[in-house]
Amino acid sequence: MHEDILGPESRDFVTALASGLEVIRAFDSEHPRMTLSEVATRTGMNRAKARRFLLTLHSLGYVRKQHRYFELAPRVLHLGYAFLSANNYRGVIQQYLEDITNEIGESSSLGVLDGEDVIYVARSAAKHRLMAITLSVGTRLPAAHTSLGRILLAQLDNEELESYLSKVDLTRYTDKTITDIDELRNQIIVARQQGYAVADQELDPGLRSLAVPAYDAKHHLIGAINVSTNAARVDMDTLLGVYLPIMQKKAAQIRLNVN
Amino acid sequence: MHEDILGPESRDFVTALASGLEVIRAFDSEHPRMTLSEVATRTGMNRAKARRFLLTLHSLGYVRKQHRYFELAPRVLHLGYAFLSANNYRGVIQQYLEDITNEIGESSSLGVLDGEDVIYVARSAAKHRLMAITLSVGTRLPAAHTSLGRILLAQLDNEELESYLSKVDLTRYTDKTITDIDELRNQIIVARQQGYAVADQELDPGLRSLAVPAYDAKHHLIGAINVSTNAARVDMDTLLGVYLPIMQKKAAQIRLNVN
DNA sequence: TAATAATGTTCGTTATGCGAACAAGGGGCG
DNA sequence: CGCCCCTTGTTCGCATAACGAACATTATTA
Known part of the structure; x- marks a missing residue:
């Protein structure tokens, strides 16, 4: 409420x-x-x-x-750090993200919604750089065009989602960016139904990512975890056939083990 | 001034x-x-x-x-992130830290002084966990007992150093923690002379680290970079004989390439 | 049920914060 | 070199934003 x-x-x-x-x-x-x-x-x-x-x-x-x-x-880092240090589950989630990076070899992050953006609150970086910008804790990206943001939007109730859709201003970043509000709504509803979201080169050419929601043992939404990869290296069959089960398994472990 | x-x-x-x-x-x-x-x-x-x-x-x-x-x-992360995003050299330094982690297999960080503490502003984490607490950008540790802090204190002029020493309150964390102000002053002066600092299990049992100062091409002090390892795994001869030359080489590369 | 403690909130008062105006510094041009 | 103009630094009278004592409400305990 x-x-x-x-x-x-x-x-x-x-x-x-x-x-x-x-x-x-x-x-x-x-x-x-x-x-x-x-x-x-x-x-x-x-x-x-x-x-x-x-x-x-x-x-x-x-x-x-x-x-x-x-x-x-x-010293301004102290202000943001106050949030990070107050979040005792971050250290625990960090371990899961590092497991994902070790197992898959790609970067993995935990994100939460903040307004129309998704904020990265924990991150395990793979060796290779994926994006032109350096992603780190505190980075915020538009929720509409990221897998993390999209699956988090899918966890909203209908009223909250419609409120978001009525305010969001969709910016085109690549040829593949979704800019039609109805198409975005549909993608979020599909994400809601299938329990995961994919963002495919909407924000950055080549950037392909998959995210699942992360709940704790009390069914509270912690955020969403993702794996980010490069479209040239990982095709959609591999993303859904290999990476998705791994992410779902990690989310299940988080749900069982994180209080 | x-x-x-x-x-x-x-x-x-x-x-x-x-x-x-x-x-x-x-x-x-x-x-x-x-x-x-x-x-x-x-x-x-x-x-x-x-x-x-x-x-x-x-x-x-x-x-x-x-x-x-x-x-x-x-959203409070946005306040600290304002500092990180304003620091355009961080992305560049990050690459050097990752080079160190890839070459040595240990965690490496960039830190700056803030009052009596050293703040981590960039970090490349190795796979294995060294400390009980999770270190991340924004973490602040007492400068007196870390290699980063000690080499940064060594870059202060005499007046600034004495001002610091007159105010600092030394807390014992382990049996090896230096708590005598004259011994600390001596360690800092030695660091100033030899151009690097070592902190050996003063903050955390087993934690052993080495740091060198990082200057840019205009001779401005960016901060200090370190490598952190475990005393059980890396003895002092390896730290000084193998790791130190690597760190000094990285610092030299930073001095040549970072504007 | 009543008393007490803890927490939430109001509004008269005043000291904090505002901004117009003044002061100072720097650069360009004749 | 002097003057003018622009930019930046600073002040202080004043209005109201913020303070905190006191009142209101809720929760807990005996």
Whole structure:
């Protein structure tokens, strides 16, 4: 059940906290270092306001300042790490992911839904690189075009799924990207029925992946686990005929052993 | 040069942001889920205050609420990820760490100093588990008792090093843990002289590691890279005679190739 | 059933955070 | 070299966002 959520107009909403977090998120791979004015522009804030947040984050150790330039400090990892360390099943799941990588020789990850994205929360990387970008814990990708995201969307009830479909903006990444909302709905329903999802070169040419949901012993959804491979190396028969049973077996082990 | 740092008494310091971040950090592996009152107690805040921050974080998607219990949501990974994605050299260094793991068969990591700790910012894990805890990006360990931390401390100038030594509180983890401040200073000076550091079973029985500093082509210190192994499997002669040259070669490659 | 403890919430008050305006620095051009 | 303009840094009067004491509600225990 969805708890009532505070609106920004509520007297209980702390706008300074919200703005401060927005300053942190303004930094990314395209904007690793910024001046005060650049931060103000990217966040839509008054320059004096952005300055106060940057100086506060700097004094707390989350931001480094060099002359006029600001960049995030490693200490911000502590904020995300708080989530990882609070999740005691991650270490356990990590072992299963490493088993998959050892057995199949491909990368395997645990992902969870967050809004319209899937976030990687545990990962076992194979030796070879699959994608142009480096995937790591914390990476977020659109749920619609990943096997992890698609099988997680399949676990939603109908109302939640329709809510998602009514909001999602489908972007084309490759020739194979699904951009029709009805086709996406159908793929998710099929995933729901067959208990697994496949994403085939929708996000990155050559990237082919398969995911199954991961439940714990109390029937709580932990997330989904996947195996990622390259279409040139693994055909669909192998993916479904060899990899799928392995993934299903791992998911069954997780369901039996993870509390 | 250390930039002047804002004090919490300054009118430019945003106390609401500082308090909100403290609420996030209150969650850890011992306190994965807490009630409002528990958060208030752990942070020393008035309950109504803690409530406002929790509800704000909840509305922003950083915290989940179940009845009276709060827990961090995966979205907080986005805050730490902002640092990782802003660091464009990480993908490059990752490759070198994986080379080390492939060549030596042991785990290798990149770490940076943050206060009295060393934070892992990139990691290549070997197949076998070395420590009781799962190390991952974001993990922080005391700099004094790790090879990464020790070689990073060795890169500080004398004033910075003495400042660190005057504040650090040395905790004993094993029988081999250095707890004498003068002995630690000496170890760091030796590391400075020989260009590498070793930590031998100070943090965890059996854990033996070696680290060298990693500079980029512009002579900026990126961090330190290490190799971690088990004392039962690798003796000191092998560590220094075989592993050290490999690490030094990798550091030299990083210095030549990383901008 | 009543008392007590724990937790949830409100709203008068004030100190925090906002932003317009001023100050300072840097670069370009005549 | 001096002036102008643009960019960046900083201040402080003021309004309201956030604080916390006190009230409200719920859960537990005797």
